[in-house]
Amino acid sequence: MEALRLVDCWRTLHPMVKDYTYYSALHNRYSRIDYILIAQEGLSHLRGAEIETATWSDHGSVGIELESPLYRPRTWTWRLNEALLLDPGTKDQIRQALEQYFGENDTPEASPISVWEAHKSVLRGTLIRIASQKRKAFMQEMVDLYRSISTLERQHKRSQLNAVYGELMEHRRRLKDLILKRHLRSVQRAFITCTPTKGVNIWRDY
Template identity: 45%
Template sequence: MWSDHAPLTIQLTSPLHKPKTMTWRLHENLLSNPQVAQDIQQALTNYFAENLPQDTSPLLTWEAHKCVIRGILISHSSALKKAQEHTIRELTAKIGTLTQAHKRTLDDTLLRELTAAREELARVLRQS
């Protein structure tokens, strides 16, 4: 069959489709971390020393410094999240091992260790 129609492009979007937009939010507990505060202070000192106002407009310097600080905070937040996920995985594995051992032996020492591991996991999960 022969067609002389021009090619068409069609784009359909469902009314149910909601694109995910990532909005970054500051975790206030990062600011109470002395290492984070020190890194921010050092970054601000370096940033404003390297980006003198006569080189660029003050507005551009101000907007760019916010991006630098946001990057530092995201970096620290990511590192803390990875460490927390690692701790959760370790505690979950430990709880599984202790549960199996306690089922076999019914030892009170294992029960105390199991209870302590569960409490530690609950504490870590509350912090997240």
Template identity: 35%
Template structure:
């Protein structure tokens, strides 16, 4: 059983289908199993569109299509069983509790106001306290640096802000720790760059309880070219080792068994089958090499962005900023091309298999059940209204069969 990778990221709006695809693909590439997203700018129906590819479960709190919105994405292979959901009506936070590897855990995604709002903190504390468990992971954009000296560049000389004090008091009351600061006590890094103020700050956090902190295997800040915020990730080790999670491997001792070798020889494919297998393998090899080349280019750009961002944090040079913007633009074009290709193939699959019996058609039909039920309800309501009018006139009420016959007669007359 491998570690569970959890990430928090302010996505700065994903209401465009291309950016939505790029974010999902980026999280998949980074092997993320739980994603805590902020500023999704999605409605309830748009949030449900995130449930695709590797995403098996999604929980969200919407505000409107222009601001706020938070979501929690859970990998389809992660054994998470939901217990309770706590939503904020203003799209500021979403909390869920459930079983993960047999342990009751609380997960939360938070987008705090960018100005001090006492009602937000009191509301968050009031809704979190009843469901707070021993294992807690809350990530998000809290819009404040906790320490004015280490969480800002250039450092601030004035004391901590009201927002920082309220966030610190919140963590103290719930028994939470800043996972990144605990894992990196002497490192100075930041998650947001303000162009108007030309300053850096660390305002994105991963707050965890003491029991989770003991099983945290590293907490890192990553560069994200798709947002103006950097992501913060952590890896949580499982509570136990599961031997059944191992992959199958060939027993090499079988190769020295004459009966096994003869079995393979007797079941060898024909020359034509071997030729098809060779061509198939060649095509797969070429496609795989092409994907690896594209991925290598993406990794080089991401590494360049990370190095340039680190250099810019130290020097604040305009020339370095221009190189950083150019690298981000190149990476964005590459990811856009990948997202467009993925959408093209999705449309192609829908065109080829959308009207044929199968899982795709079943999924499409599943979303139509509600409309069918509403149509049946409308017919029933109309029939009941007609019967009430007939009773008022002294006539015999009509049944569904009678109504059908009348409609058929009307159709034949026309």
């Protein structure tokens, strides 16, 4: 570290704090064995460093926040979450929204082309609302589990009681199931193929 002029991000920002990143159930011991090191010249870009709660692993991840002058925010574009169409409840809500829309707007004086084009916006708004509700419910469940795990982990670090550890592992298992479910959806949405066309890679989603 001295030769390469590296610094421990977390210790630099928390010089007096005592915390750990790993728990050995075999030896019943906590230790800090996970680090993020950066060059001293990069300290001006360091904005934060935290040891996260160990959720589904026996290691607590270390995260840092860097500020870069090269960052450019991307514009958001809506994309259909196909998983919504697999939910019978969601399909019922979509059916009701479309029946209501066409019942109110498909009139003799209305242009069929305008009615058809406008229904796409209504459908997209319905899907965005449903997805937002599901996302909020999912994230709230994740937040509740994170809070419970964080509280139980602090208790176990102080007491190291087997009962507390058992409850902690059960909450971690539930959180792991949620994370795996979210990752499965991400993999399904990110399944892509690359088709070379005149030397240009065109990415298509399936």
